[in-house]
Each structure stands twice: as C-alpha cells, then as structure tokens.
Amino acid sequence: MPDHLLPLINEALAALPYPQAPKGLYEPIAYGLEGGGKRLRPTLLLLAYNIFGQDPTEALPAALALEIYHNHTLLHDDFMDQAPMRRGRPTVYRKWDANTAILSGDTMLIMAVEQMNRLECQQRHEVMTLFVRTMKEVCEGQQYDMNFERMNDVSMAQYLEMIRLKTAVLPACAAKTGALIGGADEEAAQALYDFAIHLGLAFQIQDDYLDVYGDPKVFGKNIGGDIVCGKKTYLLISALNKAEGQDKERLKGWIEDKALTPDEKIKAVTELYNRLHIAEEAKAAIDQHFALAAQCLDRVGAEPERLQPLRDYAKSLLGRNV
C-alpha cells in the first residue's frame, strides 16, 4: 500500500484555499472532499508518476484535479440517483438541498479544471486535453447508466462500454496523466492507461459480484442491494443471457415485481444465479481483465522494481496478484 502518498493527497486536499464567502457554496464542497474515500485516482496518478519522475509534488495539482472531479460526479450522481447516504454520512442534496448540490457540484468541476491548469510542466496542454475528453466520457457513461434503468435488453457489450466510460476512464486518465507528467513517452503512458482500464473493469465487475456474494462485514454495503433495485449488473446481464425458457421469464418477472419483499427477491435471484453458475462467470471476467491489466504493465517497459508499487496497489484493491 502506498502509505506515504495518502497523507500527501489528503493534506493537499485539506489545504485547498476556499474563499470566505459565500459559505453556502463552499461548505458543501469541503464536506464532500473531507469525506474520505480511497483516493484511488490520485493514488494511481502519483504511483504512475513515480515510475518515471522524481518529485511527486510536481504532479500533485493533477492528482487533486482528478479527486475533485470524482467528488463532483458523486455529488451530482447522488442527487440524480436520489441516494441518501455516502460514506456513512448524508449526501449533500439531503444535508443541504438540490440547488446546493447542483451549484456546489458545478463549482467543484471548475475547481478541478483550476487545479489541472495549475500544472507547471510542459505536458500541461496534453494532460488538459486528455482530462477534458475523459470528463465528457464520464458524463456519457452516467447517461448510459441512466438509460439502462429503462431498458430490458442491455447487452453485455453495452454494459461493459457503460462501465468503461462511467468508472474505468477516470482511473485510466489518472494513470496516463501521472506517467506523462513524470516524463513517460506516449507508448508507456498509453500502456498505463490501458492497464487502468482493465483494472477499473475488473474492479467494477468485482463490485457487482460482491453485492451478491460478498461478506457484508467486509463489503460495507447491504448484500443484494443491486438485486432489490433491479440494477443492470454484470451478474444480471450474464444471467439474462444464460437463462432459458421459464427461468428467463421468471428472472425478468422478479426484477420488475414490486410485490416481492427484498429478501424474497434476493433469495430467488441468487438461487437462479447459483444454478446458472453466474458467480464463476463473473470471477472469470475479473480474472480476464486482471490478466489483461498485467499484460499492459509488461508493455510499460520500466524496471520491475519501479512497477512494483503499482502492482502492490492493484493487489490491495482486488485482493490478488497482478
């Protein structure tokens, strides 16, 4: 675990200068940013930087940009999804109101760009271009995710493209940005981008898996939440693809059935998943993307010991060796 990077990131976030007023605009931003979280994107960025560069503080504005942007998306997504809680605390639109969530969220997006624009290296323009493209892709991913709620025929290809956009491109942007600022050439930086795409996909599929098969004490959320709200996950789409005849009709029925209790829904769907060996399918997909991520690391062309902290971090995220 990159224990030395987390304090660097958290201290820099805590030291962000906020104007004194208007309080109603800046307090929710500080609330969002002090909420903790894994700081996955800035950590990836600095680990990728460290493969090539000597002084991670050089890349810190970019690391802050990605973390602030990520928290902007949480703030707006929580309102769009009407999520009441985040990291054990009320979400901003619940603690304040919808307008606060929108306007403070907008300000966070601007602050993210502000941080990226603070970079003093010659790669600033290239990095900003990648950042802008990535942010648009994240919006596209969120749009697809919302579209999927009203669709009954989401294909696995559509699902994987959605999670690539919604969750994988931002860590990928982080890894490539860190590499570029550190002085990597385009090929090595792109290899790190591709590495983080596969890591992100593996991570999201694992999240879908753990929602059904995880240990609630470790997972930190209630088991079966995705099943209860009929969310299109890797598991549900696999099951819809694999189920035949009566199974398929019953599964479709359970997803939309509002008369079933949550526990009944979870029990029925999980039993079908078990019968169809969906857990094994999800695990195979996680393995596949993990293996592809490892291949990407081989393409970076750096000394093994320089890559080791990134391997260790990937391992800590997914509980396995990359």
Add this chain to the structure above:
Amino acid sequence: MPDHLLPLINEALAALPYPQAPKGLYEPIAYGLEGGGKRLRPTLLLLAYNIFGQDPTEALPAALALEIYHNHTLLHDDFMDQAPMRRGRPTVYRKWDANTAILSGDTMLIMAVEQMNRLECQQRHEVMTLFVRTMKEVCEGQQYDMNFERMNDVSMAQYLEMIRLKTAVLPACAAKTGALIGGADEEAAQALYDFAIHLGLAFQIQDDYLDVYGDPKVFGKNIGGDIVCGKKTYLLISALNKAEGQDKERLKGWIEDKALTPDEKIKAVTELYNRLHIAEEAKAAIDQHFALAAQCLDRVGAEPERLQPLRDYAKSLLGRNV
C-alpha cells in the same frame, strides 16, 4: 451592430462536433445552443480581439467557450429557479427532466473548457486562468442571488456585488480574453475588462428598470414580473432604502403578501416607486456606469476608429452613446 460577427459565431456553434451517442446527453445541448440569444459574450470577445488582432478566427474557440459556458449556466439556473420557458421555448428540465438538465449542463461546462483549451496562441494558459476564476465567480454570484431570496436586508452594496459576479464578470472575461488573444498588453486588456464590468452593471440595472417601466412589446417579458415574485432588484432595494415609516412597512408587506393578486401587487409597488422617484435613481445609476465604461475605453490606448465598433455595440445594447 457587428453584423459580420454573429454569423461567424452561430456557424461555429452549429458546426460543433457532437458524438452520435448517447442522444439523451447531446440533444439537449444542441437544443440549448441553437436557441438563439444575443451571443453577447462571444461578440464582445471578438470585438475586443479586433481592436488588436487581424484574424478573429484565432479567437473563435474562446468565443465559443464563453457562449457554451453561458448556456450551461442558463440550463442549470433554469432548473434551480424552476423557470418553465427560455427564449420562447420550454427549458431543458421541462422538455426533458431534471437529471438531463444536470448532466447535459455538466457536459456543456466541460465542452466550454474543451473549446478554451483548443486555443493555439501563447496566451492560452493566461486566458484559461482568467476563465476558471470567472466561472467560479459566476457560481458565487448565483449563490448570493439564491441567498437573497431568503433575506430581507440586502444592502445596495451586496446587490451590486451579486450582479457583478452573476452577470458582469463573464462579459468582462470575454472582453479581456479577446484583447489578450489579439495581443493587447495587460493594461489595455484590463481596461477592457473594467469597461465590460460597468457595461454589464448598467445592462443589469436597465433590465431591472425595464421590468417595471419598459414597453412590454420591446422588453419581451411581462411587465412587473420581478415585483410579483418579490425579487431583490435595484429598484426594490433603492425603495427599501429610501422609504420611511409606514411606506417602508407597507412595501415589506406587499413583497411577502400572498393574498394580493399580481396586478394589485404591481400597481401598489409601482405607485410607491413613482412617489419615491426610484426610476430616476435607477436611470442615474445606469448613466453612472455607462460613463465609467466610457472612461475605461479611453484607458485602452487604441486608435478611436479601432474602438468604434465596440462603442457602437455598447450603444446598441443600451440604446445610448458610450
């Protein structure tokens, strides 16, 4: 009127490349941007550019950035204000829904930054820094405006600072950005920034004035709309400052009275405004900011004929000579 610039701006806006999908994300953006409007900010930017530079297409990405950003604020503000119509058409959150307004609005903010980042001149970083600062200020202005709805003691200084942030800094950013890209030195560019601040303040106070005293055929909105919803305007704050004793209590009462019909409210408040000569006060403030704007133009240090198109444009906006 800068008749040759408007087609340049509108054609460039129409030629913006949108991804094919997801439609639900990009259609509302195109809808917002094709809705017309005065294109005030990009026009100011190109007019300021033309004082110094030779080829306005060089500054076009910045002009687009400001127009896209402005339309982003309209999209989000219309939702926050629950405004049903904009430029004679349903607002995005009404035609689609709240989530569309938020996510398409976020994407517009990103597209604005994308355009600014497309600039190929050496001033790109300086201009981006100004743009980022300005966007934060616009958010602060919107926050103050929302705060004022729940306040009964807004001072004139607070009001002027709010409209400076909410409406004047973006035209000012436009003017300075155009000047910088054209090759102006810092002093001349700042003089154009200050010019547009005063122009923006004059324009907003005139908007407040026309809400009560305008010709509905020319104004394009219903007369008295601000009075009906108790909006803190230049006129209302002037009147609250100037009224004494019973007048002041009655005015406060009218603002909050939900039993009065809109017409009764408009009649009562307008009669008090007339008795207190609030129209004259507003006109004097408009004159004052117009005179200050003219002084700023003198500080630019350019040949009179190079400044003339900007003077003509200011005149066309406010119906008077600057």
